[in-house]
Amino acid sequence: MKGQYDVIIVGTGPSGLTLANILGSYHVRTLVLERDPALSPFPKALNIDDEFFRLLHAMGMGMAMKHHAKYPISYDYVSPLGLRLGFVRGRITEHGFPNRAAIYQPDFEKILFNAAVETDYVTVKFDQEVVRIDDDAQTGVQVVARQANGNESTFHGQFLVGADGAHSVCRKHLNLSFDEVDKFGVRHVVIDVLDDIDPSPMALTKMGWRRNFFSMPAPNGRRFEFSLRNDETAEDLLDDDTLRHLFKPWRNYDELNIIRKVVHTFRARIAPKLHHGRIFLIGDAAHLMPVFGSQGMNSGARDANNLGWKLARVINNGAPQALLDTYNTERWEAVLKTIKMATMNGKLQMVQSIPMSLMRDAFFGLLRLIPAATSYIREMKYIPRPFLRSSLVQPGAEQGKKKDIIGRINPNPKVSVNGEEHLLDELTGTGFALIGVASSKHGVEQIVSQARRFDATIVIVNEKGANETWTQGAAGETIRAATVLDSHYDPLFESYRGQWLLVRPDRVIACAGSWQTFIESSACILAEMMNAPIDRIRDGLIQEQCPEHRAA
Numbered sequence: 001m002k003g004q005y006d007v008i009i010v011g012t013g014p015s016g017l018t019l020a021n022i023l024g025s026y027h028v029r030t031l032v033l034e035r036d037p038a039l040s041p042f043p044k045a046l047n048i049d050d051e052f053f054r055l056l057h058a059m060g061m062g063m064a065m066k067h068h069a070k071y072p073i074s075y076d077y078v079s080p081l082g083l084r085l086g087f088v089r090g091r092i093t094e095h096g097f098p099n100r101a102a103i104y105q106p107d108f109e110k111i112l113f114n115a116a117v118e119t120d121y122v123t124v125k126f127d128q129e130v131v132r133i134d135d136d137a138q139t140g141v142q143v144v145a146r147q148a149n150g151n152e153s154t155f156h157g158q159f160l161v162g163a164d165g166a167h168s169v170c171r172k173h174l175n176l177s178f179d180e181v182d183k184f185g186v187r188h189v190v191i192d193v194l195d196d197i198d199p200s201p202m203a204l205t206k207m208g209w210r211r212n213f214f215s216m217p218a219p220n221g222r223r224f225e226f227s228l229r230n231d232e233t234a235e236d237l238l239d240d241d242t243l244r245h246l247f248k249p250w251r252n253y254d255e256l257n258i259i260r261k262v263v264h265t266f267r268a269r270i271a272p273k274l275h276h277g278r279i280f281l282i283g284d285a286a287h288l289m290p291v292f293g294s295q296g297m298n299s300g301a302r303d304a305n306n307l308g309w310k311l312a313r314v315i316n317n318g319a320p321q322a323l324l325d326t327y328n329t330e331r332w333e334a335v336l337k338t339i340k341m342a343t344m345n346g347k348l349q350m351v352q353s354i355p356m357s358l359m360r361d362a363f364f365g366l367l368r369l370i371p372a373a374t375s376y377i378r379e380m381k382y383i384p385r386p387f388l389r390s391s392l393v394q395p396g397a398e399q400g401k402k403k404d405i406i407g408r409i410n411p412n413p414k415v416s417v418n419g420e421e422h423l424l425d426e427l428t429g430t431g432f433a434l435i436g437v438a439s440s441k442h443g444v445e446q447i448v449s450q451a452r453r454f455d456a457t458i459v460i461v462n463e464k465g466a467n468e469t470w471t472q473g474a475a476g477e478t479i480r481a482a483t484v485l486d487s488h489y490d491p492l493f494e495s496y497r498g499q500w501l502l503v504r505p506d507r508v509i510a511c512a513g514s515w516q517t518f519i520e521s522s523a524c525i526l527a528e529m530m531n532a533p534i535d536r537i538r539d540g541l542i543q544e545q546c547p548e549h550r551a552a
């Protein structure tokens with residue numbers, strides 16, 4: 001049944017608005033219901049990562065983000081004795097964007113909101129607290145929302161996405177627990193300051209014997225945090241005299257232009273599943289993680305990126321609903337790994353006994369003597385980059401080997417086409433893409449035909465100095481050949497030269513191979529997306545390729 005809306009999203013936090021943008025870009029009729037009368041005025045998340053920035057750019061918010069955000073951010077981690085334990089270098093990564101960019105969440109949410117409503121397919125209604133949900137496998141979802149004056153409205157949709165934060169009514173409707181991944185529950189007093197004296201993009205974590213201090217750049221000033229000890233209450237730390245004392249080594253507290261001070265408790269939780277029937281959970285509604293590693297909001301964006309194109313495919317292209325099951329398969333394990341990383345990171349920073357702290361410092365001091373370990377920290381390689389595994393990826397012969405890339409995100413190098421510079425994403429667009437890694441013309445007819453079935457763009461990626469040998473398919477289709485200008489595609493030139501990659505709309509590499517292998521494995525993915533037997537897909541391919549077969 002077609003609902004009043006295709007998708008109803010609950011919550012205008014960063015996760016809900018990111019998904020609204022993705023769905024709007026696919027012309028999916030989307031309603032976003034928000035309990036509050038307006039977007040949140042409170043700054044919470046401070047950093048977006050390279051993957052999220054890349055997604056924002058793809059959805060047309062690149063320029064707005066360039067003006068709003070401060071980047072790239074570098075991080076210094078200093079021990080109680082003043083020893084530098086780690087340094088994360090601010091840099092542009094293989095995603096083509098800064099590893100970390102500082103945002104001011106209220107302004108950031110405005111950017112997301114404006115872009116979403118500009119798609120013309122997204123309606124946002126404030127002062128609508130979702131209080132009741134009815135879902136039916138056949139008829140869709142019915143949502144009752146209450147306004148502040150007590151009136152209630154009912155909305156219908158084909159699918160419902162709970163992006164309604166830690167106390168999610170959608171998660172409760174599904175009767176799902178919110179399981180503690182780890183008992184680690186650290187509290188910080190967080191003080192956001194306007195126009196700080198230090199406008200640099202440097203962040204500092206100064207670990208102490210009794211508490212840690214954090215100083216982080218924001219686009220409009222700086223954020224400071226102090227960790228709380230177990231015997232302290234929030235009131236203790238919000239007290240002006242206490243803060244005046246804590247700030248003494250760093251700032252004159254009385255001269256700070258404070259936007260907000262608040263105590264946050266960071267927890268590690270995950271729902272046992274992220275999807276049931278027509279209802280999905282994304283962002284904090286599905287998982288919570290300690291702030292170390294800045295992955296909470298960024299994980300919500302990954303949820304939205306994974307789910308958005310699949311919902312669009314089901315709604316717009318009649319793909320089977322089973323396609324949506326891969327959201328849970330692909331995201332749950334990945335999120336769990338991220339929560340564990342954030343927790344471990346936090347535990348290392350929060351060591352409070354002096355002997356343990358000395359052991360940690362000695363360990364990290366020794367690590368600094370090993371170049372590989374230094375680059376592991378400097379380039380944040382500890383942030384999990386899991387291989388997604390589901391029926392929508394076809395691991396190849398490289399599975400389990402160092403050069404495996406299937407299920408990972410395709411790099412986004414700088415490329416040139418006819419002398420003009422682009423990011424690779426700008427050539428491939430936001431749909432499926434077939435990328436030839438310095439590929440030859442062999443099998444091009446089959447490749448072009450397969451691209452048509454995925455409605456995909458074809459791009460040939462060549463190394464610098466290589467001849468752009470061809471730009472046309474056999475049937476006259478334009479196939480763009482791009483020359484890579486940086487080193488981000490080097491691992492692919494090394495291990496996948498001459499092969500074809502299928503890149504999904506969320507930029508995940510779904511399969512790779514020489515043209516024959518590629519046609520076979522991409523046909524398996526197509527079969528999955530169309531809920532058709534693989535033999536029929538193969539037959540279809542053969543018929544398209546051989547006119548005599550078609551005539552017969």
Ligand SMILES: Cc1cc2nc3c(=O)[nH]c(=O)nc-3n(C[C@H](O)[C@H](O)[C@H](O)COP(=O)(O)OP(=O)(O)OC[C@H]3O[C@@H](n4cnc5c(N)ncnc54)[C@H](O)[C@@H]3O)c2cc1C
Nearest residue numbers: 011013014015035045046047130164165283284296297298
């Ligand atoms: C101090 C701090 C620092 C952080 N720093 C970072 C960082 O640097 N990087 C990072 O990635 N993450 C960070 N995080 C985590 C990040 O803030 C969250 O993960 C992120 O805000 C979650 O977004 P969300 O959209 O999933 O949920 P929320 O932001 O919680 O949004 C949920 C929305 O749903 C609405 N809602 C709730 N119930 C209903 C209902 N029944 N009906 C209608 N609407 C409803 C709420 O009003 C709200 O607007 C930080 C968090 C804190 C506290």
